[in-house]
Amino acid sequence: MRTINDGFPIKQFKGIDIDTSIQSSSANYYTYSSRVVKFIVIHYTGNAKDTAKANATYFHNGSRGASAHLFTDDDSCYQSVALNNAAWAVGGTKVYKHAECRNINSISIEMCCSGNSIVSEKTINNTAYLCAELCKYIGITADTVDIFVLRHYDVWDKQCPAQWATENSAGWTTFKEKVKAILRNEEGLTVSQYEELIEKIKELDNKKADKSEMIYDCIDHNMPEWAHKPVQWCLDNGIVSGTDDAHLDLNNTKLWVCVIVYRAVKFVAGLMKIKI
Ligand SMILES: [Zn+2]
Structure with a gap:
């Protein structure tokens, strides 16, 4: 959970610059000076084939009644809505499945499709890295990814992302494991883990000296x-x-x-x- 008042705190992930040059029309989201964010929600655009830039341009050019903070594709990322503002991404007229997650307390990432409305492995991989950056920013750890990283499908029963829209989707599980692995690799050691490691190194050194x-x-x-x-x-x-x-x-x-x-x-x- 984090109170966000910086609209564009993340500039880059996995070597991909986040392009902020094409902003959504202000008709497409709610504006706040700051807001408390707990959740990250993953979507797909649902188009047959599209790009992050094409989506940013579409939302820039008019009142669409919808929006998302970020769009990812195979090699780029566009941020369309500032993080302190609430994109219109997870709302709906249907009954919510999730008790808490709403537009006001979430960040939405839309994955673009690369043919037949399928999100490519490359885009999924890029999204995992972006998601991990956002997790670090708002304080989601590897241990809490399962609670705070959701699909649109988990918020209400929208088939989004369609290829992961089942209760036991292996693709979704794999995505979350990837995010956790990125977080674990990049998280520093805790003090006790550090001390344990130092003890092990000392033990090995002693054994080496004996041998x-x-x-x-x-x-x-x-x-x-x-x-x-x-x-x-x-x-x-x-x-x-x-x-x-x-x-x-x-x-x-x-x-x-x-x-x-x-x-x-x-x-x-x-x-x-x-x-x-
Ligand atoms: Zn969605």
Whole structure:
């Protein structure tokens, strides 16, 4: 929910500039200095084939008894009505299905069609990005998309967008999942998520540090030559034993301890003229 008093707060989405050069005739909407917006409503134009620019021009040129804030097509977007004004988009004479969503508290996006009154995947994709921008602007999160992003069909039973106008429309579900995914990717981490991430990185770093230390489990070509004899002597004399027969578990420091012990014993033995 957001109190909107800026008519054109979003300039661009997914690299597409929002063109505001062709405004709707003021005969087609209610004017407010500000209004509280909670919902985003998705429509289709219902024409066989049209463009965002053609729609903006149509509503610019006369009193049409209808309007929408934004029009999207495969590669462009026109904003026809300022967001602080209420477009005539979701109203109707029929009984409303939705308890709350009306023109006064919603933003309407019309998707243009690319033949046979079908909205193309490209236009749907562009609309998802625009919708996500609007969600961020009015405070709809990935977790609340299902509540606040609606089809015209959800407001009252208008078959709009026609290709999604069923109760369990897979296309509509996919669209909303796309909007959620965009929002999740762009939302920052919460403090607790951030702390959890830092802990995980620390854990990984510790594991890496452990693994980077060479461990010698037997006397072979991996163990430095200078340590072979001292380690063997320490083993023979029970000074080192390892975790089991096959795992000496000696790191570099322990190798050096073996060498020092061996040299010290040899030194003392030499003094005492004992052969070891
Ligand atoms: Zn509609």
